Amino acid sequence: MHSEIFKNYTQNDKSAIIPLLQDVQQIYGYLPEKVLLEVAKFTGLALSRVYGIATFYNQFRLTPLGENIIRVCRGTACHVKGSANILYTLEQELKIQAGETTRDKKFTLEVVSCIGACSIAPVITVNDDYFGRLTTKEIPGILKKYANKPKAETKKEGSAS
Amino acid sequence: MKMVELTINKIKVKAEPGMTILDAAKSVGISIPTLCHMKDLFPTGACRICSVEVEGQRNLIPSCAYPVYEGMKVETNSSRVLRARKTIVELLIENHPQDCLICVRSGNCELQNLSIKYGVREHRYAGESRQHAVDLSSASLERDPAKCILCGRCTRACNEIQKIGAIDFTNRGFKTIVTTPYNKGLNVSDCILCGQCILVCPTAALREKSAMKDVATALEKKGKFTVAQVAPAVRASLGEEYNMPLGTDVTGKLVTGLRRLGFKKVFDTNFAADLTIWEEANELIHRIQTRGILPMFTSCCPGWVKYLEQNYGDLIGHVSSCKSPHEMLGAVTKTYYAKKMGLDPEDIFVASIMPCTVKKYESERPELSGNAMQDVDAVLTTRELVRYFNLTGIDFDDLDSDDFDSTLGESTGAAAIFGTSGGVMEAALRYAYFTLTGQHLDILDFDAVRGLTGIKEASVDINGLTLNIAVVNGIGNAAQVLDEVRAGKSKYHFVEVMACPGGCINGGGQPIHQKQDKVIKRMKALYEIDKKMVKRRSYENEHVKTLYKEFFGEPGSHKSHEILHTTYQDKRKIK
Incomplete structure (x- = not known):
């Protein structure tokens, strides 16, 4: 097969x-x-x-990816700028833990060590879009935007972490 | 061979080249603690508890993995070494449930022993510790990953010795856990419940599922006719729990002990072993004469049967349809014996004392619960029985010897050796020879099928018929024979397989310790019992003869098929 x-x-x-x-x-x-x-x-x-x-190995996933992949940078600069709160808010909003996918398969939440965009810390990416100098208040809006988007184009290979 | 000279703790030692520091030290009576080390397997050096100091080396050296060299100077007890070992123990303990007082392995736990040995008196590294649920899914084993210290011995017993691979290290770092694929229950894994992992586990992370409560309830219930039966291998090992020398035969005391627990009758599984031979040898002869499915496989070992169903389900037609001896005895007790004594089979409670963990699962198999009644109601391992004796104040050392109850208590020497690898084969040969030739076999010791070799082969000439036989010792060696059978290339007529290396004497329910030669010595004890017997051939068992005369008719009769035989299922995950 x-x-x-x-x-x-x-x-x-x-x-x-x-x-x-x-x-x-x-x-x-x-x-x-x-x-x-x-x-x-x-x-x-x-x-x-x-x-x-x-x-x-971190590169392997055992669960399917959601339509949108959110990566939260937990590198040093982002950490200093409060990325723990960002991650916590995302986990609360999506009702999942880092590494998991929402039940409706819309979002997968991942943690990465550094995206190399320290100047705009704290930063997350959703698919290929960057969101820098992020505050927790902005998160629900961002999620709403992607949740309502039509199914994203073909997914690239899994995790980059 | 040129020997290597080195000094260990200022003692001059001569060692073979390639020997590890650990073994060299042992040869002069210096013991170094180990946790992950397993004799005869490639060292992993994972736990570091065997660390020693070697002059000229900056770091401490794991002695289990480091070969000796000429002029080497080793210190096994320097303060630096002792401090390091103590720290390792302290770190392990902090990530381990502190419940020694209520732990089943308390008193026989390697971690506890190390803690005592290195004088751990305080918690120096309090911090986060792992939390894991206990896996109670299987009928035989309990898996408690919270107690696991990640030494990896169970994974090696499972992967490298038994070649099952039901459990392995998963995840990594702090989250590392020894578990099944997808952390599912053992009942749906590749596990055959042999319990070899229990025998090597230093803590209680792996243990048997206890049936003591069921037995206790039955013993106290009014109107229950409680019957105990004892497997051959138990009598050769139980004494070890009472500090008797390895290989002490404690049959007589065992019977007395069981009576004191309150069992109304104490029968011998050996009786049913003789019965098994009548049925199984006749099945073999029938298969040969009618050109049936050959080779025929033995069916006494439920671990082996489980393995075959799960991995070679296409070959189940090769397995003898005979129930295993203790199931036969249960079935005979609840049919023939009940009828004879005027008992209601519903009132009979049969408890088997077994060296085995899989027997617990076997007794719950739906195929072995004929007439909506289980042949065997509860299975206690050797270890559980010892716990029961201790609980009820039975001082085993001081017990007098007694005999099994009659009718289902008599047995021959051929039955005693069922408990060791090659025993079933030998017993069957003694029987088949007589059936086919009408003559008694003069030589009763088949050395070719004895011992600890992985696959033992022999050809036996019986009246011009050459019988090719094989004895597979340990399930890890079974695949080779099975692949040949699957390819249609097997030359064998009859194959015995025992899942545990050495046979039942090294079963997963036996006393836990890492003493040398335990398998050989228990094996010897069973051959001694056989040798001492006047009757050493199963067909000489008068009570089995009576059983056939009064009840079954003849081996392989319709009635015996109903009561003494069973069926199997193809349970492969991928066909």
Whole structure:
């Protein structure tokens, strides 16, 4: 069923696990449970080992991405400028924790270490848009804007963290 | 071989090249504490509790992973080493529930022992500690990740020895947890509940699900006819819990102890082991004569059966349809014995004392609850029985010996060795030889199927029929044989598989300690019991003969199929 993923790899080659998982994520945007079972069978690794690897590396996601990805910078400059409050407000507004996706699949909330835009700290990004010198008051408006937007164009590969 | 000379604590030591500091120290009576270390497996050096000081090295060295070299100077007890070890213990304790007083492993916990040894007297690193729910989903095991100290021994027993891989390290850093994929219950994982993880767990992060309460309730209930039965492997290991030498046979005391607990009858699972041989050997002969599905696999080990159903579900036709011995004894007690004694089967409560954790799951299998009644109502592990004895003030050392109750208590030597890898095979061969040739087998010791080798093979000539047999010792070695069978390339007629390395004597319900040679010595104890017996062939069991005459007719009869045989299911996740 997923022969297109496996055709570039040798069966029972345990060392192929990480590129294989990257390919899976490229296609699905995350690592679906069913596919992980097949990856385990193909590589000859126990599912628990595959799951262990998938949860060890930040680049892998086990849940599908929402339509909009919000990344909150928690780097030093943003931290000094109160990014903890920004993150807290977002978690409250969206009713999810960092790393999770809302039930309606509209938003995924992520934390990143530094976006490299320290001059406009505290900063968040929503998809490819930057919001700098952000205050908590502005957050509901921003969320509203994206929640009502028609489904975004094709999603790029998962997380960058 | 040129030996390496080094000094450990100023003592001159000669060691083989490649030996670790840990082993070299051990050879001269210097013990170094370990947590993550597992004999015969590649060292991980994860826990650092075995740290030692080596002259010329800036940092402390993990002795379990570091090979000796010529002229090496090692200090295993310098104040720097002791301080480091104590700190490691202190850090582990701070991220561990402080509930030793109510913990099942209290008194037999490696972390507790280290805390005592290094004199931890205060909490120096109070901080956040991990919170995890206990996994109670399986019928046999409890998994309590909050008590886990992440030594990784269970994951290695599961992955490298048993080759199941039901649990592994997941997530990372502070959030690291040993768990199943998606942190689901063990009941839906690849786990076969063998309990080998319990035997290596230094704390109570892995433990059996106790049935003591069920047994206690039944023993107190008026009108209940309580029956206990004891597996062969239990008698060879239980004494260890009372500081008897490894491999002490405590059968007699065990029977007395069980009577004192209040069981009305104490039967021997060995009786049913003989019965199993009658049924199983006949099934094998029938399969050979009618060109049925071969090779035939043994079915005594529920862990193995579970493994086969989950991973090689297409091969379930190869498994003998015989129930495992303790299930047979339960079934016979509630049918034949009940009828004979005029008892209502509903009133009978059968408790099995087993070296095994999977038996708990097995006894709850729907296939083994014929007539809406379970063959076996509760399974206690060896460890639970010891706890029960302690609870009820039974001083095991001082007990007199007693015999099993008659009818379902008599057994032959062939049954005793069921508890060790190769035993079922040997017992079946003794029986099959007689059935096929009408002659008694003179040589009763099949050395080829004994011992701890992973796969033991033999060819036995019976009246011109060459029987190719294999004994798989430990589920980690099963895949090789099964892949051959699946490919249609297997030359075997009969294959015995025991999930635990060494067989039931090393089962997941046995006493927990890391003493050397425990498997070999328990194994020897069972072969000694066999050797001492006058009757060493299952067909010589007079009571089994009577059972057939009065009740079942003959092996493989319609009635025996109804009561003594079972079915299996293909439970593969991907077919």
